[in-house]
Amino acid sequence: MFPFKTSLFLDRSCAQPLYVQLSNQIIQLIKDQKLPSKTKLPGTRALSEDLGVHRKTVVACYEELLLQGWVESIPKKGTFVNSNLPDFVPLDFVKEDRSFKNERGFSFYSNEFLNRKIIEQNENVMYVNDGISDTRLTPVNEIARTYRRIANRASIFQHLSYGSTFGNEKLREVLAEYLNTTRGLHITKENVLITRGSQNGIYLSSQLLLKKGDVIVVGKTNYISADLTFLHANAVIERVAVDECGLVMEELERLCKKKSIKAVYVTSHHHHPSTVTMSAERRIHLLNLAKKYGFAILEDDYDYDFNYNHAPILPLASHDTNGNVVYIGSVCKTVAPVFRVGYLIANPEFINEAANLRRIVDRQGDALLELTFADFIQSGELDSHIRKVIKVYKARRDLFCELLSNELSNFFEFEIPKGGMAVWLHLKEPYQWKAVAKTGRKHKLEIGDYERYDSANTNHNCIRVGFAxxxxxxxxxxxxxxKLTMRNLEKDV
Structure with missing residues (x-):
């Protein structure tokens, strides 16, 4: 019998809820193979007595483990470690007219695939977005107050000149501590490069990882900006299916046996665009494949903070001890897109090279803004903001999905997203988004570039619709x- 009582420790002084502490420790025991597949966990009453906590804490822990796929509940028998979890690969311990001419007098290289439709914003028109925060909820006063306080410091002038290409040192230290606490990472500032948002991190990573002809694997549905970034690096994009549990690992494994894979790009928490969460089984499988075949995993965790059904699932980076994961995130989605503060997390050798590359891209970020966010995070105001908007966005998700279901179920199908800020909306036959977009304009509804959600031309007839x-x-x-748009279309069918 495994000694749960002496193997689990709960820190009541920690801000992290006890059930989350408990679930994370059990996950670690499973990863370490101290709790093998099919191991029976103690009953909730017995474990609560052993640990001196309320039984509801253990119940919440088991529910969390069940939601994440680490355990399975068998009626009348109990709770067991998931029998389908593969074993972790053994770990290695360890980079005469003077006006400006509109005509061009020289040649340059263009990238046709980078041309995107730009829709001008007009009053009284409602625009579909693919999941952005409500800027009206931005804690402008708190951020401005912090910025003024920093700007008034006597020592501020040392931050107004050229600084480190790695980003502000204080923010790197604060982010390392914050991500260690909230996302289970084990990093120091040497693992952190401050970027201008997550897209900047994707670009820098792609330039270091990919050359002409290198293969990067993405989902058949994928974040279009990531696709364009990889194409710009002259990489070859290979696509694998995405289902309700994320990227299909069997397809990826078959691909690994046929081709040399340089990297795999994933949005594991909430797949972009379909919003599904990668299962625990597939997370382990992906890490094992990365170890076996030596490819990098680019993990874009663009909206980690927004979860409504359970606590945030720890990223792949928290389980990576072989140095395969490059972890990318930002505060842009959480606070407001205008604050271009993001981060790239990887082994120090990779971070150093990314900082060298950044030197010729944009040199450095905004030191005052980075100092502001260091204080904003350290003071707890970021967490306070997250708690506030999660309640707001959950209520909006529930209302949006309820109205979609009640008013438009004849036209659309969807799954209620567990997190994030958008719904993956499937348009039923015989309707097509091209017709919806055209008719919607008559009702001052702009669908936007719906084609970007089907780069692989699978004809899935879905788009991502933001509600937040x-x-x-x-x-x-x-x-x-x-509804008016669809009623008009219904007459023509």
């Missing part, structure tokens, strides 16, 4: 306009 940036009144108005 609309308040209750706007959500209701959005549904009214969408």
């Amino acid at each position: 940036s609309f308040n209750e009144i706007e959500i209701k108005e959005f549904i009214v306009r969408l």
